[in-house]
Every structure is written in C-alpha cells, then in structure tokens.
Amino acid sequence: MSIGIKISLNEGLYLKEPQDSKLGRNIIKHSILMIDECGFESFNFKKLAQEINSTEASIYRYFENKHLLLLYLLNWYWEWVSYLISINTMNVEDPKKKLKIIVHSIVFASKENPGVEYVNESKLHNIVISEGMKAYHTKEVDEENSKGFFKSYKDLAKSVSHVINEINPKFKYPFVLATNLFEMSNNHIYFAKHLPKLTDISIQEDQVEEVEEMLNYFVERLLA
Amino acid sequence: MSIGIKISLNEGLYLKEPQDSKLGRNIIKHSILMIDECGFESFNFKKLAQEINSTEASIYRYFENKHLLLLYLLNWYWEWVSYLISINTMNVEDPKKKLKIIVHSIVFASKENPGVEYVNESKLHNIVISEGMKAYHTKEVDEENSKGFFKSYKDLAKSVSHVINEINPKFKYPFVLATNLFEMSNNHIYFAKHLPKLTDISIQEDQVEEVEEMLNYFVERLLA
DNA sequence: TTTAAACAATAGTAATACTATCATTTAAAA
DNA sequence: TTTTAAATGATAGTATTACTATTGTTTAAA
Numbered sequence: 001m002s003i004g005i006k007i008s009l010n011e012g013l014y015l016k017e018p019q020d021s022k023l024g025r026n027i028i029k030h031s032i033l034m035i036d037e038c039g040f041e042s043f044n045f046k047k048l049a050q051e052i053n054s055t056e057a058s059i060y061r062y063f064e065n066k067h068l069l070l071l072y073l074l075n076w077y078w079e080w081v082s083y084l085i086s087i088n089t090m091n092v093e094d095p096k097k098k099l100k101i102i103v104h105s106i107v108f109a110s111k112e113n114p115g116v117e118y119v120n121e122s123k124l125h126n127i128v129i130s131e132g133m134k135a136y137h138t139k140e141v142d143e144e145n146s147k148g149f150f151k152s153y154k155d156l157a158k159s160v161s162h163v164i165n166e167i168n169p170k171f172k173y174p175f176v177l178a179t180n181l182f183e184m185s186n187n188h189i190y191f192a193k194h195l196p197k198l199t200d201i202s203i204q205e206d207q208v209e210e211v212e213e214m215l216n217y218f219v220e221r222l223l224a
Numbered sequence: 225m226s227i228g229i230k231i232s233l234n235e236g237l238y239l240k241e242p243q244d245s246k247l248g249r250n251i252i253k254h255s256i257l258m259i260d261e262c263g264f265e266s267f268n269f270k271k272l273a274q275e276i277n278s279t280e281a282s283i284y285r286y287f288e289n290k291h292l293l294l295l296y297l298l299n300w301y302w303e304w305v306s307y308l309i310s311i312n313t314m315n316v317e318d319p320k321k322k323l324k325i326i327v328h329s330i331v332f333a334s335k336e337n338p339g340v341e342y343v344n345e346s347k348l349h350n351i352v353i354s355e356g357m358k359a360y361h362t363k364e365v366d367e368e369n370s371k372g373f374f375k376s377y378k379d380l381a382k383s384v385s386h387v388i389n390e391i392n393p394k395f396k397y398p399f400v401l402a403t404n405l406f407e408m409s410n411n412h413i414y415f416a417k418h419l420p421k422l423t424d425i426s427i428q429e430d431q432v433e434e435v436e437e438m439l440n441y442f443v444e445r446l447l448a
Numbered sequence: 449t450t451t452a453a454a455c456a457a458t459a460g461t462a463a464t465a466c467t468a469t470c471a472t473t474t475a476a477a478a
Numbered sequence: 479t480t481t482t483a484a485a486t487g488a489t490a491g492t493a494t495t496a497c498t499a500t501t502g503t504t505t506a507a508a
Contacts, residue, residue: 009405013506016485030325044464058486061464081236133357139263142420156423173438175424176412180404183411186310188400194365214397240454247455268495281458362483 007079011042015074018062027062028051028076029118031069038133040070054058056155070127071149074135077128077138078152080121081109082159095166099219104161106185107212129186157182168223177222184218185211231340236371238379245355246300250276253342255293259389260347262442264294264355267379286356291362294351295373298359302376304345305333305352306333306383321389323443324400325386330409353410379404392447 006019018024019148030052033042044066045059063069084105087100105112136150144150161174161182171177188211191199201210228241242248249402254276259267269283287293308329310414313322327338336348360374370376384402388395395401411433415423 032253041362046464055487055489056466057468057488061485065465072299130361133361135356136419137354137414138265145419150419154419154486157422170257172441173424175422176438176442179303179411179415179422180408184404184409185402187407190361195360195369195374196377198399198403200383204474213398216445217396218400221448222442222443269497270495280497281457281459281499282455285454289496366450 007076009072009075009079010151013068013075013149014063014101015060016062018072023052023054023058024062025118026054027207028058028073029120032120032123032127033074035070035073036120036126037129040066040134044109063112070131071135071144073127074132075149075152076119077109077124078156080115080124081105082152082156083115084109084112085156085159095163098163099160099167100216102163103181103212103215103219105216106181107208129190132186164223170217171223176211177219181215185215188214231300231307233296233299233303234372234375237292237299237373239284240286242296247276247282250278251283251293252297253344255277255342256297256347256351260344261292264290264351264358266303282437294355295359295368298352298356299373299376300343301333301348302347302380304330304343305340305388306380306395306436307374308333308336309380309383311396319387322387323384323391324440326387327405327436327443330405331432331439334416349400355415356410372407379401395447399444405439405443409439414431 016024018028018116027048030049034048034051045056049056049059063072085102088101088105092098092101110122111120116120136145138144155177157175160178162175164171164174188199188201189203189208190203192203192211196202201214203210240248242252251272255267255272258272268282273280273283282294287296309326310331312325315321316325334346336345337346348409360369362368381399381402385398388398388401396420412423412425413432416425416435418425418428425438427434
C-alpha cells in the first residue's frame with residue numbers, strides 16, 4: 001500500500017505511465033539524478049539503463065525520447081509549484097501577501113517537504129534552472145504546444161497573473177511579470193553560480209534568500 | 225579592396241579567422257541562414273558543407289564544432305548591439321534618454337543598417353531569440369566563461385548597468401535589470417510567436433514596437 | 449615560377465538515437 | 479495452482495552524427 005501522491009500529467013508526454021511501476025519510478029528518479037549530475041546533453045537512455053540495471057529498450061517503452069522525458073520532468077515541477085502555491089495561499093485573502101507567498105514558493109520550491117519519494121525536488125529544481133528553457137526552444141514548440149505539453153506552465157503563469165491583477169488592475173503586463181518572476185528566479189540563480197558578472201545576486205551554499213528579496217523588490221516597485 | 229567593417233571576437237572561438245576568406249565568410253553567412261531556417265539542433269556541418277559546396281573537413285578547419293560556431297555568432301551579435309548603442313548614444317547626455325535608446329537598440333537591432341554584407345542581422349537576431357540561451361546552458365559554461373567566451377555579453381550588461389545607475393543610484397539591482405532587458409526582449413518576442421499565453425505582448429508581421437513599449441514601461445516604474 | 453597555404457575528396461571511427469525480435473520473468477486471472 | 483498476458487531483459491542491428499586522418503589539387507603569394 002502506497003501513501004504517495006500521484007501527480008497527473010499530460011498523457012502525450014509518455015508512452016506508458018511511469019508512476020505505476022517500479023521501473024517507471026526508477027526512470028524518473030535516476031534521470032533526475034543523472035541530468036542534474038551530467039547535464040541534459042550528455043545524458044542518454046543507454047547510460048540511464050546501465051545506472052538502473054535495465055535496458056535501453058525498456059526505457060523506450062516509457063518515453064519516446066529524452067526530450068519528452070525532460071518535458072515530463074518539467075511538467076512535474078510546474079505542477080509541484082502550482083500545488084505548493086495553492087496550499088500555501090489557501091485562506092490568504094490579501095493579494096499582496098499571496099504574491100509574497102508565490103515568490104517564496106518559486107524560489108524555495110525545492111526546500112519544501114518532498115511530496116514523492118522517487119523525486120528529488122531539489123535536484124529537479126536544478127534541472128529546471130539549467131535546462132528548463134530547452135523544453136520550449138525547439139523547432140517542434142508549436143506542435144508540442146498544441147498537444148498541451150506546456151499547459152502546466154501556462155496555467156501557473158495565468159494564476160500568478162490573476163494575483164498581480166488583483167494587486168494592481170492598472171498594471172499593463174500581468175503575464176509578462178508573472179513569467180518573468182519564474183525566468184528571473186531561474187536565470188539569476190544560474191548567473192550567480194556561473195556568470196556572476198551578469199547579476200547583482202550572490203549565492204553561497206545554495207542560500208537563495210537574496211533572490212527572493214530581489215523579486216519582491218521588483219514586484220513592489222512595479223505594482224506600487 | 226573591402227569597405228566592410230571587421231568585428232573582432234575572442235580568438236578562442238575559432239580555429240582560423242573566418243572573416244579573412246571567402247569560405248570563412250560563407251560559413252558565417254550560410255550558418256546564420258540555416259540555423260534560422262531549421263534550428264540549431266538539426267543544423268550540422270555536413271549540411272552546411274553541402275549548402276556552400278564545400279566539405280565537412282574544410283569547415284572543421286574554421287570551427288571546432290557547431291557549439292563554438294554558435295558562440296561565435298552570438299558574440300558577433302552582442303558586439304553589434306554594443307556598437308549600435310555606442311554610436312546611437314554618442315553625444316546624448318541625459319541617462320534616461322540613453323536608456324531609451326538602449327532599449328530601442330535591443331529591440332530593433334536587426335532593423336538597423338546592416339554593417340556587414342555576409343551577416344543577415346535580422347536572421348541573426350532570430351537566432352539570438354531562439355537559441356541564445358543554449359550558449360551558456362551547458363556543462364562547459366564555467367570553462368568557457370573563463371576563456372572569455374561571454375565577455376561581449378558581460379561588457380554589454382555592464383555598460384547598460386552604468387546607465388541604470390546614473391538614472392537612479394539607489395536602485396539596488398542594476399545588473400539584474402540590465403540583463404533582464406535583454407532576456408525579456410528575447411523571451412517575449414519568442415513567447416508572442418510560439419507561446420502567446422505566456423505574455424501580454426502580441427506581434428504581427430514582426431512589428432516589435434509593443435516590446436519596446438513594454439520594456440520602457442518596466443524601466444520607468446523600476447527606476448522612478 | 450616556385451612553393452606553401454587553402455581547400456576538396458574520400459574514407460573511416462566512435463557514439464548516439466533509436467527499432468526489432470525473441471526469451472524470460474512477474475503478477476494477475478481463471 | 480495453473481494459465482496467460484503483460485512487463486522486462488537480452489541481444490542485435492540501422493541510420494545519423496560528430497568528428498579525424500590522409501592525400502591530392504587548386505590558388506595565390508613570394
């Protein structure tokens with residue numbers, strides 16, 4: 001008997017529901033570890049198969065290719081953040097408070113209590129930061145978008161834009177600001193680690209509170 | 225005798241200066257066209273060789289691999305934008321005006337008078353929008369950064385951050401805002417085309433003035 | 449006119465991204 | 479408990495990619 005939660009994702013992302021079998025969960029678990037460790041480009045199904053003592057062919061029964069596996073993981077993350085936001089803002093009326101909680105959830109998503117045993121949220125967050133934009137920067141973006149492969153992210157952006165709109169209905173670009181909170185958070189965590197001359201943020205030992213502060217500073221000035 | 229300008233780029237980016245030979249210039253010219261057309265992933269040196277009636281081996285004498293060619297092109301773009309900004313802001317004193325010109329240069333870089341015959345600035349801009357972030361989202365980012373492969377972008381960000389600082393010395397995140405102007409511009413042009421639910425911007429027929437307006441709106445509120 | 453550099457032609461290798469087939473294990477149904 | 483189907487493993491094979499190496503030919507500078 002399992003006590004884990006099950007996140008439901010677009011069925012087009014996988015060939016066979018990976019959450020339903022040991023092998024499937026192993027694919028999810030170790031793909032996260034390996035992509036975080038070695039990067040998406042050098043990650044492949046052969047290496048993953050070796051890692052989990054399975055075979056390439058078996059993994060291909062779950063996911064068409066590594067790009068769709070990445071999309072699956074990113075959708076997982078977006079759903080996870082949505083979930084965090086919804087439980088953390090439950091019963092919060094003030095939209096300003098709500099947005100603060102949203103910002104906190106974005107930045108600290110990986111540090112919240114893990115929901116699922118086989119998903120390391122912290123490493124998944126690293127993948128989102130380092131590889132996230134590769135999900136939609138492809139020639140197939142329109143086709144994949146029409147299949148709903150970015151729905152989780154779009155829904156998330158929409159819900160954040162609603163809160164922005166509540167705070168200041170005259171603000172002209174609620175969606176731009178919403179997506180920018182995500183992009184800025186990820187970008188500047190990445191920049192702080194790898195291209196520090198591109199940011200004012202500094203991060204030591206994964207302490208990302210500076211990023212939270214920065215996002216709140218932007219929000220305050222933009223929505224004042 | 226040539227009347228073209230020559231942009232000087234980090235020597236580590238290429239094996240042999242491509243600007244100095246017909247073949248080299250052809251590589252630059254047609255790689256831009258092909259990457260814009262088919263995307264970076266499906267682009268390769270074999271196809272490029274066929275396109276320009278040369279051979280794979282010949283292209284490899286100029287660039288170690290396609291990733292370094294992409295970096296070369298992006299550095300070209302960053303240098304080009306820097307150049308535009310410096311000539312357009314020359315003799316402009318007011319930092320607020322300067323930043324408006326910078327924003328305009330970022331958004332309309334591709335529409336300015338072309339500087340070099342063999343570089344289609346407009347398609348190069350498309351590449352920056354669609355593939356730009358792939359330049360630094362790799363496992364080799366630190367090594368490449370230490371070789372100076374991102375210097376053009378960092379210098380550009382720095383010069384913009386100076387102007388921001390002139391406008392409002394109390395603004396806490398000049399580098400974040402500077403890089404964000406670039407990232408937002410690229411992201412939302414891309415979103416408007418491919419993931420419209422992630423943005424408030426709409427673009428018809430490559431009319432990007434809405435993006436310029438949006439960036440100015442953000443700047444005004446942030447630096448007020 | 450020589451000679452060296454640039455380029456073309458060709459071939460070959462290792463790795464990647466799959467697909468196909470068949471055997472075996474596992475777990476659910478009868 | 480036996481039967482049967484589904485899941486997985488083992489193995490092999492193909493097409494493409496990302497190179498490297500070698501040798502011969504063209505071009506253009508000395």
